Amino acid sequence: MLSNRLRLQAEELRVIRGGKEVLKGITFAVAIGEVYGLLGGNGAGKSTTLLTFLGFLDLAGGNARVNDALVSEDVVAARRSIAYLPESASLYEHLNARENLRYFLGLAGSAGDDESMEAALDRVALPAEARDRRLADYSKGMRQKVAIALAILRNTDTLLLDEPTSGLDPTAIDEFHDLVRTLADDGKTVLMVTHDVYGACQVADRIGLLRDGRLVGEFSAPAGGRIDTEAVHRAFSSREAV
Numbered sequence: 001m002l003s004n005r006l007r008l009q010a011e012e013l014r015v016i017r018g019g020k021e022v023l024k025g026i027t028f029a030v031a032i033g034e035v036y037g038l039l040g041g042n043g044a045g046k047s048t049t050l051l052t053f054l055g056f057l058d059l060a061g062g063n064a065r066v067n068d069a070l071v072s073e074d075v076v077a078a079r080r081s082i083a084y085l086p087e088s089a090s091l092y093e094h095l096n097a098r099e100n101l102r103y104f105l106g107l108a109g110s111a112g113d114d115e116s117m118e119a120a121l122d123r124v125a126l127p128a129e130a131r132d133r134r135l136a137d138y139s140k141g142m143r144q145k146v147a148i149a150l151a152i153l154r155n156t157d158t159l160l161l162d163e164p165t166s167g168l169d170p171t172a173i174d175e176f177h178d179l180v181r182t183l184a185d186d187g188k189t190v191l192m193v194t195h196d197v198y199g200a201c202q203v204a205d206r207i208g209l210l211r212d213g214r215l216v217g218e219f220s221a222p223a224g225g226r227i228d229t230e231a232v233h234r235a236f237s238s239r240e241a242v
């Protein structure tokens, strides 16, 4: 069930990086239990948008809110409720899956007990035989599973995913999207950055199209259905406003 309560809100967000305005006043919101796909080409401002919710960037204007609170006023609360999967790996290659979970949970101030760690690794379907192998031997899809297991164990209400499926094979992408869907159905809020039109349409309830720092269109899935891939593709490829 979708609630109307909003978990993430960008209100006329403006960000300047390297002297250039890279977000030019973008407004969107993501509700509890919703998967929002932020779609756009390279340099459109997708990763920058995620960073504003984590309070890593100064705003030149507008607001970012997490659970109704301004990130600029309580960055600790914002970060506590968010699990962030950056574009490049954030886990330790020389540790195995269990060791990574234990280490990062410790940093987040919670001790992971063995039983809940195994349950989280079961939920993301990381093969049992892989759990004691160093991540250096993992495929990207397996690393993503460990990162999601960590998010599950931290029990944050919001996931920010930056290009989580780039470099995954089609089967791993489907599996990843299924997992994201079940997390949202459990009430998590997911903001997923991607340049993959098909993947975004497969998993998202809504898609925002970002172009050159502006949100130029939004697409919603019809009740019980999926977002129209063709329409999004046309908008993505066109230089016109949607």
Ligand SMILES: Nc1ncnc2c1ncn2[C@@H]1O[C@H](COP(=O)(O)OP(=O)(O)O)[C@@H](O)[C@H]1O
Pocket: 017, 018, 022, 040, 041, 042, 043, 044, 045, 046, 047, 048, 049
């Ligand atoms: N650390 C940085 N310093 C200065 N400019 C940056 C930095 N990171 C990104 N940018 C610029 O901000 C714009 C948006 O980048 P980004 O949000 O990473 O785009 P996307 O994730 O959509 O590819 C780009 O023009 C990029 O060059």
Ligand SMILES: [Mg+2]
Pocket: 046, 047, 048, 087, 162
């Ligand atoms: Mg990016």
